[in-house]
Amino acid sequence: MTPEFEEALGRWESGELSRDELARRFPDEDVPGLLDAFDGMSAASAAPTPDASLAWAAVRPRLPARLSDRRRGQGKAIRLLAAALVVLLALGATAYAVVPGVRRAMNDAAGAITGESGSSTHLTGPDGSAGAATSQPRPAITEDKVSTTDPDEGVADENDADADGQDADGQDADDEADAGSDPDSDDEADDVASETDSGSGSDEGSPDGGSGSGEEADGGTVDGDGANSGSETAEG
Amino acid sequence: MGERELVGMAREGDQDAFGELFLAHHGAIFRLARATLGDGAEDAASETFLRAWSALPRYQDTGAPFVAWLYGIARHVVVDEVRRRSRTEPRAEIDSGTVEHAHDDRLTLAAALDGLPDEQRQIVELKFFIGLTNDEVGAALDKTPGAVNAQQWRALQALRKTIAR
Numbered sequence: 001m002t003p004e005f006e007e008a009l010g011r012w013e014s015g016e017l018s019r020d021e022l023a024r025r026f027p028d029e030d031v032p033g034l035l036d037a038f039d040g041m042s043a044a045s046a047a048p049t050p051d052a053s054l055a056w057a058a059v060r061p062r063l064p065a066r067l068s069d070r071r072r073g074q075g076k077a078i079r080l081l082a083a084a085l086v087v088l089l090a091l092g093a094t095a096y097a098v099v100p101g102v103r104r105a106m107n108d109a110a111g112a113i114t115g116e117s118g119s120s121t122h123l124t125g126p127d128g129s130a131g132a133a134t135s136q137p138r139p140a141i142t143e144d145k146v147s148t149t150d151p152d153e154g155v156a157d158e159n160d161a162d163a164d165g166q167d168a169d170g171q172d173a174d175d176e177a178d179a180g181s182d183p184d185s186d187d188e189a190d191d192v193a194s195e196t197d198s199g200s201g202s203d204e205g206s207p208d209g210g211s212g213s214g215e216e217a218d219g220g221t222v223d224g225d226g227a228n229s230g231s232e233t234a235e236g
Numbered sequence: 237m238g239e240r241e242l243v244g245m246a247r248e249g250d251q252d253a254f255g256e257l258f259l260a261h262h263g264a265i266f267r268l269a270r271a272t273l274g275d276g277a278e279d280a281a282s283e284t285f286l287r288a289w290s291a292l293p294r295y296q297d298t299g300a301p302f303v304a305w306l307y308g309i310a311r312h313v314v315v316d317e318v319r320r321r322s323r324t325e326p327r328a329e330i331d332s333g334t335v336e337h338a339h340d341d342r343l344t345l346a347a348a349l350d351g352l353p354d355e356q357r358q359i360v361e362l363k364f365f366i367g368l369t370n371d372e373v374g375a376a377l378d379k380t381p382g383a384v385n386a387q388q389w390r391a392l393q394a395l396r397k398t399i400a401r
Contacts, residue, residue, distance in 0.1 A: 001389060001390060005389075006385060006386040006389050006390075007385075009385070009389045010370075010385040013385075030396075033396050034392055034393060034396065036396075037392040037393075037395055037396040038392055041360065041364040041395075044271065044345070044365075045364040045365050047267070049262070049263040049266045049267060050266065050278055052258065052259045052262035052263060053259060055258075055262055055281065055282060056258045056259060058282065059285055059286065060251060060255065062282075063286065064286075064289070064290060065249075
């Protein structure tokens with residue numbers, strides 16, 4: 001089969017050449033046989049098929065809920081991570097509040113870090129100890145705190161949670177420990193997320209301090225709940 | 237709504253969108269399965285769409301028609317079924333003289349298709365059973381329409397010779 005013949009067959013298929021013209025131009029080729037084979041295959045493909053809507057009605061109930069399962073798995077993983085983070089923070093806060101050795105060790109460690117880096121002298125609070133618990137990228141917030149906090153209170157070194165600007169009641173570490181036992185894990189996840197995000201300094205320069213972080217954490221929780229409810233719907 | 241949008245929605249889990257795709261392409265997949273399997277083609281077509289639904293999150297739009305992707309799945313389903321039958325049914329029963337003439341023709345065509353080089357078989361199946369044009373077959377197989385045309389005619393010539401024997 002020559003390329004010229006193949007091209008001519010293509011032109012016959014597209015209607016540019018008649019069967020007779022093709023046979024006349026390529027008398028040595030088996031034109032009728034090839035065209036019959038083409039017609040036979042075309043007829044085979046045109047044979048009737050069963051009603052697709054009936055077939056779909058039978059197939060649809062058998063479709064596995066693949067995407068819902070995936071989302072449900074992601075929701076579970078997020079909840080598990082959040083719960084683990086809450087437990088970890090609660091344990092740390094309890095240890096800090098109850099065990100004097102832990103408190104001393106953490107203060108020593110914070111002091112050592114401050115002394116070594118030498119970068120947070122401007123973060124030091126009125127009693128000279130707050131800077132150790134506050135991360136470096138948040139000078140503006142801490143300076144505000146210094147200027148608005150009564151030096152006599154001297155609580156800035158223990159109330160780490162104050163650093164995120166969320167805890168208006170100035171709760172101490174014991175309160176944090178109590179919060180850790182709250183069964184409402186979603187709220188805890190929000191608190192943890194906002195604390196974590198605040199510490200990262202992502203809201204530096206933001207006029208509302210840690211509130212932006214809180215919104216992000218809430219958004220994540222809503223996504224998780226939404227995914228969960230979606231999977232429940234799919235199960236139903 | 238275009239097929240691309242339907243595929244996108246089906247990937248996100250929209251069963252109604254997947255149903256539209258099913259209705260559009262079930263006939264093509266059924267024809268392919270019938271040419272090879274005869275009886276059981278409907279089950280094979282259903283199995284193809286069930287597998288497609290599960291595999292849709294991994295689908296990537298390459299510019300080829302969506303049905304070409306379904307064709308790839310259908311080929312696997314058909315081959316699996318042929319293997320299963322070869323294990324469970326003695327060959328003599330399949331080729332027994334009591335089968336109808338049309339059944340014989342189908343078996344002959346299936347055997348002839350099976351004897352083609354893979355590329356030619358794919359072109360013939362995509363063109364005549366799935367219903368794609370030369371351009372679409374070329375997009376699916378990463379070939380020029382001219383190459384598809386040439387391979388198609390060579391395949392038909394080989395089929396004719398095989399069937400005539």
